[in-house]
Amino acid sequence: MATHLILQKIFKTGIVSEPMPEADPSLRTRMQELQADLLKVFGRALAIRHVDAGSCNGCELEIHAINGPQYNIEGMGIKFAASPRHVDVLLVTGPVSRNLETALKRTYDATPEPKWVVAMGDCGCNGGIFGESYASCGKISNVIPVDVEVPGCPPDPVTLLKGILAAVSGGR
Numbered sequence: 001m002a003t004h005l006i007l008q009k010i011f012k013t014g015i016v017s018e019p020m021p022e023a024d025p026s027l028r029t030r031m032q033e034l035q036a037d038l039l040k041v042f043g044r045a046l047a048i049r050h051v052d053a054g055s056c057n058g059c060e061l062e063i064h065a066i067n068g069p070q071y072n073i074e075g076m077g078i079k080f081a082a083s084p085r086h087v088d089v090l091l092v093t094g095p096v097s098r099n100l101e102t103a104l105k106r107t108y109d110a111t112p113e114p115k116w117v118v119a120m121g122d123c124g125c126n127g128g129i130f131g132e133s134y135a136s137c138g139k140i141s142n143v144i145p146v147d148v149e150v151p152g153c154p155p156d157p158v159t160l161l162k163g164i165l166a167a168v169s170g171g172r
Helices: 002-013 025-042 060-067 100-109 120-128 155-169
Strands: 046-052 076-081 087-095 118-121 136-138 148-150
Touching: 046 060, 046 100, 046 155, 060 087, 060 120, 060 155, 076 120, 087 100, 087 155, 100 136, 118 120, 118 155, 120 148, 148 155
Parallel strands: 046 076, 046 087, 087 118, 118 148
Antiparallel strands: none
16 A cells, blocks of 8 residues: 555656756867867877776776767777777876786787877876885886876866877877
8 A cells, every 4th residue: 555655656746857967069079179180190090908007997987988978989980999919009097006017018018019108197197196115116107108198087088088199199
């Protein structure tokens, strides 16, 4: 009997929720500009290998965001690949833990030339709150050469895309 009363109240009240937010057209315009910049600079699709060298996963959440429907980086010609042998850019997050130092060096060595390395987040750029210790090598440039540093804890998706474009347009 109580269930019947609860269902009546639900149907009477209806859906109570916040209204859907308005679309932000400035994001769409910026994404189209980024796509044009990418094609102008690189001339084709860009393949990225993400390497988590010991991060807290904050940067990974932003990487997942750029893969989502709002930013749609695959539509811009940027794709993530599993093998470093098939990529142009290494996107490295976190301070490099001692356990991953050798793996990061091997990944870098396996990436064909020309290659670019983007250090993402404060930890990747300067060691962040972890710094250097018995368990951490600190910033990524302590282990492999870095072309572009994208600071932030974590950096937002548009800033990350700007960093990737800066790496590719700067050459080596």
